[in-house]
Amino acid sequence: MNYNIRGENMELTEALKEYVEKKVGKLERYFNESPDANVHVNLKVxxxxxxxxxxxxxxxxxxxRAEEDNADMYAAIDLIIDKLERQIRKHKTRVNRRAREMGSPKEVFAQIVAEEREQRLRVLEEEEEDGSFDIVRTKQFDLKPMDSEEAVLQMNxxxxxxxxxxxxxxxxxxxxYKRKDGKYGIIETA
Structure with missing residues (x-):
């Protein structure tokens, strides 16, 4: 993992950087091989x-992704690692359940990647056809199959x-989407 650690309104010490890298590095045990990922850490006082x-x-x-507030920076780091571990375990449980229903994990991920690629191409084609509006920013992301509960979790x-x-x-x-009354709504396509 590649670490990008930033400090806001504070001096970022080597000890704090090492602590973050050590704690985040423990997440690697949940993966078969060390993921080639960029870890973005923002520490703020x-x-x-x-x-x-x-x-x-x-x-x-x-x-x-997780956020944590605490009076102590080191305690906040410990708590945020716990949150990330819960997210990983929850995701692995869903992948394993889907794999049992649909086949091996490799087949499931291959299907997910193919669907995401198709969706991305559809979005690009629609953007090219409709050029009459002034679009000031375009964002691309992969749509991952999930249930509404996981979507609410990701949104939050x-x-x-x-x-x-x-x-x-x-x-x-x-x-x-989150409604003004604090509850959630879903817009389903036909």
Whole structure:
């Protein structure tokens, strides 16, 4: 793993960097081989002297992201690693369940990658056809098959108000969003 560690409103010491790398490095035990991923770590000290830690690890079939606030920076790092471990275990459970239903994990991932590639091509074709609007920013991302519960979890982990995903049961593109009353809604495509 490649580490990108930033400090805001604080001096980033070697001891703190080593602690982060040691703790995040323990996540590698959940993978068959060490993932070639960029680990983005943001350590921040707020004006009220509380620490905020954000870690984002984009992987080919999973985005791991967590935030944690605590009075102690080292305690916040420990807590955020626990959150990331829970995300990995939850993802592995779902992959294993899907593998039992659909075949080997290699076949499942191959199918997911093929579907994501097709979806990406459809999005690019639609953007090329419709050039009448002033688009100021384009974002591309892979749609991962998941259920609505996991989509809500991913949306909250990213801190967004909506999340686009492929429904694992219907294989259709859906959007989950947070309503003003704090509950969630789903927009299903026909």
């Amino acid at each position: 707020r004006p009220d002297k509380t620490a905020k830690v954000e870690i984002t690890i984009p992987l080919p079939n999973l985005l791991l 982990l990213l801190g967004h108000s909506f999340f686009v995903f492929t429904d694992a049961e219907t294989n259709r593109t859906n959007v989950v």
